[in-house]
Amino acid sequence: MNDIVTIDNLKKSYEEGRIKSLNGVDLNIKEGEFVSIIGPSGSGKSTLLNMIGSLDIADEGKINVAGYNLMNSKNKKLNHFRSNKIGFIFQLHNLIPNLSVVENIEIPMFTTGLSNRERRDRACHLLNLVDLADKAYLKPTKLSGGERQRVAIARSLANKPSIILADEPTGSLDSKNSKKIMNLLINLHKKSNVTLIIVTHDLEVAKLADRSFEVLDGKIININSFNTT
């Protein structure tokens, strides 16, 4: 398998260099792989994920994702990358409260040239996938935390991304709902062969991945392999 993410000596600091969030990260992730990223609070996990999704730009080093050089690409290219290659799932789902569930899922599709009908059909298909077809026309505030996170998963799949980036996707859920969300993500990964990168503080969740990267003080200090079949 080819590498879909290659990162060399990546550095990122904030506050004019006073806070060093990434301190020389090296990693490779293969196409279709499921990896987890673990480490204590403040170690740089979200920063790393945001770099992979090009939500923020690194200061130094190399980062190539799905064929895009994220250090040297123009904004237009990066926008295309973000909307077509990456599906993001956040800890607190970031759904828009005054739009219905189905409209939330349609938002990323507005850049793709689909007709209204095609957008709605695809959003309904995705809602079916996460078992929420009956909640399509409700506002997210009427949904439980687990249901909202399922909507966020459906939204992340809107443009058939190559990579799903999930930052603590089960962080706000109880253990029963966490299991449900993880099973859903893992099944999607198995079915579609999408590359799945999950940040988690939950070791049980981390161990479900093929490999787990351990981050400390902005560096990867350990790589564990679990499913070595």
Ligand SMILES: Nc1ncnc2c1ncn2[C@@H]1O[C@H](COP(=O)(O)OP(=O)(O)OP(=O)(O)O)[C@@H](O)[C@H]1O
């Ligand atoms: N936009 C920012 N401005 C200033 N400092 C930041 C910014 N983003 C992150 N940091 C700092 O960089 C360091 C790493 O933050 P990051 O969010 O990557 O940690 P994390 O491992 O995701 O932690 P957590 O488990 O608590 O989510 C922290 O010291 C944080 O305060």
Ligand SMILES: [Mg+2]
């Ligand atoms: Mg974080």
